[in-house]
Amino acid sequence: MSSIDALRSEYDADPGTFLYPGRIERTWDRDAYNRLQRTMREVCEELEGQDRIDRWIADAFWYAEGFVREEESFPDPEPQEYFEDAKRRTFDLCSWLFSGQSPYLPGHDWPDL
Numbered sequence: 001m002s003s004i005d006a007l008r009s010e011y012d013a014d015p016g017t018f019l020y021p022g023r024i025e026r027t028w029d030r031d032a033y034n035r036l037q038r039t040m041r042e043v044c045e046e047l048e049g050q051d052r053i054d055r056w057i058a059d060a061f062w063y064a065e066g067f068v069r070e071e072e073s074f075p076d077p078e079p080q081e082y083f084e085d086a087k088r089r090t091f092d093l094c095s096w097l098f099s100g101q102s103p104y105l106p107g108h109d110w111p112d113l
Contacts, residue, residue, distance in 0.1 A: 003042035004057070010036055011060035019067065033086060034112040036064060040093040041110055049100050058097070065094045085113050 001009070013019040018032035040061060047053055068090040089110075096102045 003039055003046055006035075006039040007043050007057065007060050010039060011056065011063065019064070030113070033068075037086075037089055037093065037110075037113070040064065040090070040097075044093060044096040044102070047097065047100075048102070051100075053097070061094045061097050065090045082113065089113060 010017045010019055016032075018029060018036040021027045021029055021032070043057065043061075047057070069087050092103050102108065
């Protein structure tokens with residue numbers, strides 16, 4: 001599956017995605033979040049420097065960033081430091097998509113959270 005197709009699946013909250021249990025069950029799945037942020041990063045790499053992107057892609061990033069930012073929506077939150085890292089990561093990926101440039105130097109390591 002291409003990164004764009006994977007992002008569409010996330011945005012549609014298909015079963016197996018981060019947003020599916022998050023929206024439906026209000027649960028946070030670390031592995032699913034890591035798949036989401038890797039997909040977002042791959043989309044950023046693919047679209048970096050383009051003058052235009054499809055609106056739904058911008059909407060997907062905007063929605064994911066807001067969803068992650070609202071950690072109080074989850075009944076059993078992880079440690080606060082983890083959520084701060086996840087919020088920062090998702091914000092940085094949105095910044096990259098919307099500006100067309102990574103907020104980090106080339107070769108930056110994006111470890112899973």
